Amino acid sequence: MPSTYTPIATTTASGSSSNVTFSSVPSTYTDIVMVISCRSTVSATTTQAILVLNGDSGSSSYSRTVLKGDGSSASSYRESNYSQMYFIDDIPGASATSNYFSQSNVQFQNYSNTTTNKTLLARNTAPNHNTEAIVGLWRSTSAINSISVSAVSGNWASGSTFTLYGVKSA
Amino acid sequence: MLNTLAGIIASSGGAAAGGSYESISTVTLTGTQSSVSFSGIPSTYQHLQVRVSGNATGTGGGFPDLLVQFNSDTTFTNYASHTLGGDGSSAYANASVSSSSFTGGYVGDFRDSTTAVSPTAKVIDLLDYANTNKNTTVRTLSGWDANGSGQLRFVSALWMNTAAISSMTFVIRNGTNNIASGSTFALYGIKG
Numbered sequence: 001m002p003s004t005y006t007p008i009a010t011t012t013a014s015g016s017s018s019n020v021t022f023s024s025v026p027s028t029y030t031d032i033v034m035v036i037s038c039r040s041t042v043s044a045t046t047t048q049a050i051l052v053l054n055g056d057s058g059s060s061s062y063s064r065t066v067l068k069g070d071g072s073s074a075s076s077y078r079e080s081n082y083s084q085m086y087f088i089d090d091i092p093g094a095s096a097t098s099n100y101f102s103q104s105n106v107q108f109q110n111y112s113n114t115t116t117n118k119t120l121l122a123r124n125t126a127p128n129h130n131t132e133a134i135v136g137l138w139r140s141t142s143a144i145n146s147i148s149v150s151a152v153s154g155n156w157a158s159g160s161t162f163t164l165y166g167v168k169s170a
Numbered sequence: 171m172l173n174t175l176a177g178i179i180a181s182s183g184g185a186a187a188g189g190s191y192e193s194i195s196t197v198t199l200t201g202t203q204s205s206v207s208f209s210g211i212p213s214t215y216q217h218l219q220v221r222v223s224g225n226a227t228g229t230g231g232g233f234p235d236l237l238v239q240f241n242s243d244t245t246f247t248n249y250a251s252h253t254l255g256g257d258g259s260s261a262y263a264n265a266s267v268s269s270s271s272f273t274g275g276y277v278g279d280f281r282d283s284t285t286a287v288s289p290t291a292k293v294i295d296l297l298d299y300a301n302t303n304k305n306t307t308v309r310t311l312s313g314w315d316a317n318g319s320g321q322l323r324f325v326s327a328l329w330m331n332t333a334a335i336s337s338m339t340f341v342i343r344n345g346t347n348n349i350a351s352g353s354t355f356a357l358y359g360i361k362g
Contacts, residue, residue: 001359003189030196030356031221065313065320067256074263076256080317109223109291110354117287119223121313133256135313135322137288167221169196169356 002170008032010163013156015041020162021148027112029166034147036104037161042093042154046129049088049104052148053118053138057083061139068132085136086152090126093154100127101160112143190361194218197355202227202348206355209337213300216362218335222292224353226342228282233314233321235343237274238294240306240329241336244273251276251327258320271343275327278312280342283350290314300334 006029011020025032040047060081066089067076079086092100107121122134138144149162192215197206211218226234237249250267253276266272281290295309306329313322340355342348 001192001194003191004193004358005191030354031223063315063317063320065256065258065315065322067254067261067322067324069261074254074256074261076258076261076322078258078315078318078320107221107291107293109221110289115287115352116223116289119289119291119314121291121293121311123311133311133313133322133324135291135315135320137315137317137320139287139317141287167191167358168193169221169354169358170193 002168004168006166008164008166010161013158013160015155015158018155019148019150020156021146022164023146025145025147025164026166027143027145028168029112030169031107031109031167032111033165033167034106035163035165036149037101038091038104039101039157039160040091040093040151040154041157042151043095044093044153045095046090047093047151047153048086049091050084050150050152051087052084053144054142054146056140059083062136064134064136066132066134068130070130085138087120087122087134087136088124089132090129091151092127097128102126108144114141114143117141118144192359194357194359196357199349199351199353201351204348205339205341206349207337207339208357211336212359213334215300215359216298217360218296218299219358219360220294221356221358222294222354223289224280225289225350226280226282226347227350228347229284230282231284233279233281234347236277236280237272237341237343238277238308239274239339239341240331241333243331246270246273248330249275249328251325253323253325255321255323274341275308275329276325277308277310277327278323278325279321281314281316282347288314288316296335302332302334305330305332306335
């Protein structure tokens with residue numbers, strides 16, 4: 001059986017940039033998976049992370065449904081017609097406990113097809129804070145060829161890692 | 171839970187080192203089908219993962235349930251499931267245990283083709299699927315969003331049988347909708 005789950009690219013933040021971009025994503029896989037361990041330099045306890053696909057940040061083409069548990073209650077909410085995708089709701093900032101990093105695993109299935117809009121599934125954990133899942137929609141039938149990931153506030157803290165994997169079906 | 175670092179990373183979404191995550195079989199529908207099956211599943215892996223992207227047929231705005239039947243077992247008393255879900259307004263929890271219409275393990279809903287270009291995505295994990303000392307537990311993360319509606323579900327399903335899984339069949343529970351053309355079901359094996 002063919003082996004798959006291939007690392008495509010990886011970046012480790014130095015603390016001086018608020019953005020990480022995977023560009024020229026090859027179209028040869030079936031799915032791509034983005035795995036992130038992150039923290040922000042913002043002078044706050046928490047901030048959010050957003051992503052933009054193929055540079056599309058002005059067309060209000062993003063929407064999402066969220067399920068979250070914070071240790072006290074479970075909640076669900078929705079946002080529509082956004083100009084970027086909020087895909088992690090809680091990233092530790094500089095005011096959070098040292099060495100706290102949020103983890104995110106984002107699935108982009110059938111990402112290179114040109115027939116359907118693109119669905120993403122994110123599973124996130126914010127240390128000592130909450131756990132959540134997000135399903136997002138990018139209303140575009142374009143193949144995904146770039147993913148730009150940013151902290152809403154601050155830069156990506158040194159040690160934040162971003163890795164993109166390709167999964168190819170037989 | 172998993173006995174290799176590579177397996178843990180692969181099951182949670184990271185890279186599997188040294189070729190331990192393998193593609194076994196893929197079904198991409200070129201027309202509507204009432205079911206999708208994988209048979210002759212080798213017992214040589216530690217875990218299985220099924221990755222799904224697709225829709226049910228129909229344009230009524232529904233999202234019927236998708237079930238998985240193991241080794242041709244359609245006896246509803248052999249299946250149970252528990253769900254934690256969110257619909258964009260509230261979180262909810264429910265369960266089905268020996269429910270007559272659940273003739274397989276529940277693996278989340280499947281958005282119909284009302285908004286034909288908004289596919290449902292699923293990642294379905296079957297850990298220790300070939301172990302004959304364990305009943306089979308299935309872990310699913312499933313979701314779809316249609317810009318104003320959507321569903322997210324964490325599902326745990328149980329097959330009360332210790333047989334190794336050699337086949338699985340995915341069907342729509344209501345018997346009315348089918349699986350739409352273009353839907354993809356991809357089966358992967360993770361070595362231990």
